[in-house]
Amino acid sequence: MTKHIIAAAATLLTLAAFIYMFNSDVEVQKMKNIATLIEKSKIEVKLSNKNEIKQEIKQETSAQSNKKEESEMDKKLKALKDKAGNMAAINVSPLYKKNCSSCHGTVGEGIIGSKLIGRSHDYILKALMDFKSGARKNYVMYGLLGNLNQKQLEELSTEISLFQEKLDAATKK
Template identity: 50%
Template sequence: MIRHIIAAIATLLALWAMAFMYDLDQKAERYKKIQELIEKTKMEVKVEQTTPSVQEPIQAPEDLEAERKKEEDEVAKKLKSLRERAGSAMAFKVSPLYKQKCSSCHGVNGEGTVGPKLIGKSPEEVHQALVDFKSGKRQNYVMYGLLSKMDDAQLKELADEIGSFQQKLEAAAQ
């Protein structure tokens, strides 16, 4: 009976050892594949020996001044170009009401982005358009949503402000 127990234990130990060795073989195979992938993806980088360059002669002060002036002119040209592309962005101050209700579509100064250009429109024309949008006579869900809670005094205030954009822009340009 004891022999049978010892034999069973020996058999279990042998089976465990075989399973352990199988697991080690699997891990070794994985490491081997990883090593092969690393070898395949190695890159050789050639480093070229460069000879030191001959030092450039020192420039005369007049040359340095001319080069500095040229760089300043280039910067000035770039700034001018940027100003032209930016247009009238923030050319004048607008009310918080305009910023909240209008600027996201019509631009910070009414120059038009998603919505149409407002600069150059009369206060009466703008007021009538606002009233039409609020009443539903002109259909635009965005405009209706923005104007539906505003009273007539706010609409008039907004129309007067937008109607003054052309004069404000001309004053800012001078």
């Protein structure tokens, strides 16, 4: 009889142990699940933070680049204004003004046509003669120079080669 009681008690204990273990397993699992949830939410929070940070960084950089663009723009505009003032102070021949300035700029700073300011007399004259003869192919320049004689080409070359000097002198004032 005692054996039976002991056996029953042992079985009960085992059962209890099983239940306990099972429960604790469930608890552990629950805790694990909760922990996972917390981790996940942390990751999600982190991720969303990251995105926010990224966006903030993006906004900052775009704001910075906007500022940069603005200041560069300002500089250019200011330089242009200064230039325009200086350019007005430079006497340009009617020959250049009428035939060349529309494309090469008031003092050869270049618009549609290349920048001419700073080029030497010989370089310009050679270019003009080559355009006129067709040795250097450019229909715009070729068409234009057809109306100009050698003396005019010489004059233009001299004038354009002095633009830099003139501009420098005008900037000093």
